[in-house]
Amino acid sequence: MSKSEISFLSGLIILLILAIFLPSIQQDQNYHNFADQRALFGVNNAFDTLSNLAFIIVGILGLFNFYNNKFIKISNSFSVILNLFFISIILTGLGSGYYHLSPNDFTLVFDRLALTLVFTFILAMLASIRISERSGFHTLAELIILAPLTVLIWNYNGNLTPYAVFQFGGIILILLTLLLTKAQKQSPCFASLIILYGFAKVTEFYDVEIFKLSQNLISGHTLKHLIGAIAVLIFISPLKVKKI
Template identity: 35%
Template sequence: MNRQLWLIAVISFIVISVALALPPLSQPLDYHEFADQRSFMGIPNFNDVVSNLAFLFSGGAGVMLLLRINQRPSQKTFQQLQECIPYGLLFLGVIATTFGSSYYHWMPSNDRLMWDRLPIAICIVALLSATLVDRVNIRIGLWLLPSLVVLAIVSVLYWHWTELQGAGNLNLYIVTQFYSILLMLWISFRFPSRYTHGSFIYSIIILYGLAKVAETLDREIFTLTHYWISGHTLKHLIAAYAAYRIVYVLNKRSIETRKLR
């Protein structure tokens, strides 16, 4: 296992170094031109703004579940209660996405987009930490969590700072997001979960991919549904459902005694 962890560390260092060395990739200005710009009840971009309430529901359900688990003397969701820390940060990040994304979609701009991306980046690295805790090693997963959160925050702030300098660079943010997803997938292939329902991580990654596809096909989906729902609104709903799937699995899972290490 130590050899594989060192391999992950070396590859991660190389990937981040390459991201910083590559030519800067700036934020396209037309990114903010979403398909559904309809207003309702005085709320601009109504569907893209209000659909963020789904994150509040999913994140709130997750926080409430963790509070209930911590009050159960005989809980079976976590082998050690400290394992809930990455999930707690994840669900708080999902709640924060409600406000950050709503703030951005109310009046889309690069300055506001920073507040949308910050909680999303934190959610992704929190899930990576939780995956390490569940499958690799509790101590390592928790030990890496602060560093991963710092990396997520820096990746967004660095992009925003470079935009202010007139030469935006998304490379580090893109790597932080997509490499984390690939790393979760690789870890899940290589290390069995210590809990039942461990394969749920694959459905989360699939939902993440579907959300990205919906975002890319924003206008096409809006036209296909006869202007009922846009791809970006659908992205919010899919991503919020992915977060709720985590809540659902945590509520059902238990320690897989045959895989205890």
């Protein structure tokens, strides 16, 4: 194994150790109380629910372009991961939409399961491009089991720590990998993804405040969904085949 492969694998192992041994975190039930609870055409929490259509549309467009050869083919393994990434974006829209129809711990499971798959495929793409194809394959094989398991653990015993470690520790691992490895010409825009993800988390945190400032026009959580969908579009834009 190369030094970069060992370093990336070590990062994943550290996340696993932290997920196991850090103190348990419980889900705050106030999390389910979103600012915008307006219904529309019989749809509960309509704006938070329907804004997830943005993810579904982006995911479907991604698959359409993928199967019409509109993306640069970096490698066979990367193409497989990219295809799975678009599917996970669609699942995110469906899972999050289902959750916002009736926000509670049970429906949140479906939202978070989809999100763990999104993070898995992002990390696998990063490893495949910045480390090696072998590293990308191993990252995919390991996390596609371990990442959803963090949500199932929370659903089983209420311990949110493994999920939190995977999400936020994964962001740190992406940042360190970007800083410590050489950039490739043909690569998704990981930097923009991190920046927009951070912006989306800020709008999520200030859900109520944004709703009030906008005169009840749009909430921070609805903005979070729209920013997330835009982040995916910008993330994959460097992979589009350039028209001559």
